Amino acid sequence: MGQVVLANKVISSSELGPTNSHVHLVAMPPPWLYKIPVSFENDIDYALIDPEKATHELSLYLASGGKACLDATTRDYGRNAKSIKSIIEKIPAAQLILVTGFNRGIYLHPDYFPEYFSSSIDKVADIFANEVEEGIEGTTLRAGAIKIGADYMKILPIEEKLIKAAAQAHKATGAPILVHTTYGTMALEILEILEDEYVDPESVTFFHADRNLDPWYWTDVLERGSYITIDQLGKIKYASEGARVEFLAEIVRRGYEDKILLGTDFARRSDFISYGGGPGIPYLFKTFIPFTKRVFEKMGIEANVVDKFIKDNPSAAFSVKK
Numbered sequence: 001m002g003q004v005v006l007a008n009k010v011i012s013s014s015e016l017g018p019t020n021s022h023v024h025l026v027a028m029p030p031p032w033l034y035k036i037p038v039s040f041e042n043d044i045d046y047a048l049i050d051p052e053k054a055t056h057e058l059s060l061y062l063a064s065g066g067k068a069c070l071d072a073t074t075r076d077y078g079r080n081a082k083s084i085k086s087i088i089e090k091i092p093a094a095q096l097i098l099v100t101g102f103n104r105g106i107y108l109h110p111d112y113f114p115e116y117f118s119s120s121i122d123k124v125a126d127i128f129a130n131e132v133e134e135g136i137e138g139t140t141l142r143a144g145a146i147k148i149g150a151d152y153m154k155i156l157p158i159e160e161k162l163i164k165a166a167a168q169a170h171k172a173t174g175a176p177i178l179v180h181t182t183y184g185t186m187a188l189e190i191l192e193i194l195e196d197e198y199v200d201p202e203s204v205t206f207f208h209a210d211r212n213l214d215p216w217y218w219t220d221v222l223e224r225g226s227y228i229t230i231d232q233l234g235k236i237k238y239a240s241e242g243a244r245v246e247f248l249a250e251i252v253r254r255g256y257e258d259k260i261l262l263g264t265d266f267a268r269r270s271d272f273i274s275y276g277g278g279p280g281i282p283y284l285f286k287t288f289i290p291f292t293k294r295v296f297e298k299m300g301i302e303a304n305v306v307d308k309f310i311k312d313n314p315s316a317a318f319s320v321k322k
Helices: 031-035 051-063 081-090 114-118 121-133 157-173 187-196 215-222 241-253 283-299 305-310 312-317
Strands: 003-005 010-012 019-023 068-071 095-101 143-150 177-181 204-206 227-230 260-262
Touching (some): 081 095, 095 157, 114 157, 121 143, 187 215, 215 241, 283 305, 305 312
């Protein structure tokens, strides 16, 4: 049995429990992107900066049946370790996995992250590894995973550099690698870079598979051993929940039920109950899981398969492999 590195302790992977595999509790997009109207439109909706509201949201999540969360907020997207520390102190029952690494190249800027641009791959790898093994932002909280990402239909030069640094940090620490895919693209290309760096695909989990509901595309990823995450749940503007469940059913029929994770990836105030919006992080267990089980039964698929998506599979995907 493997181990999972939580923010404040290390546990056996069997202790992780029901997991939302993609959340953001405290986050703030980088300020220079507010100058690009098509991206953020100077919209305060993206400013998740209130730890009290995050604490409330997390308490609602625990009450809904969840136990663990992977907070995928990276430094370049406004990660705040001190706020997370205060949340953990208020809700010690919550099991949080934090991340090091980066989100996307467009969130990076040489003036704000000079070390990523000027330092060698080895040096950046050391930065990532240190956050796994020592602590984040001057706290004792540790990252339990390394996040990377790429742009839409291309990999920027800074992204390729940091992907290679993440591969080195993974080999040094055993921490799993998480991949942001913009609109569900570039997964195979990223996987090729990681494999060239001798990363086992089974240590890699891809986010945003449901921004590209193409079972053939993701089968190419799954057959190499990686995990995929359906993490746009509750975002009907991108796809219907029925389409997501049909995609899940097809992936199960293809034999990959052990490689699927679920998450909400809410990153706006309007998504959070605690900010007066919705449907909130509890949506995963209150609404989507029961809905999926009902539809699976109608399709002739055993409902208990869904439990793998929130229990067994996150325990395996987020285990340290060293």
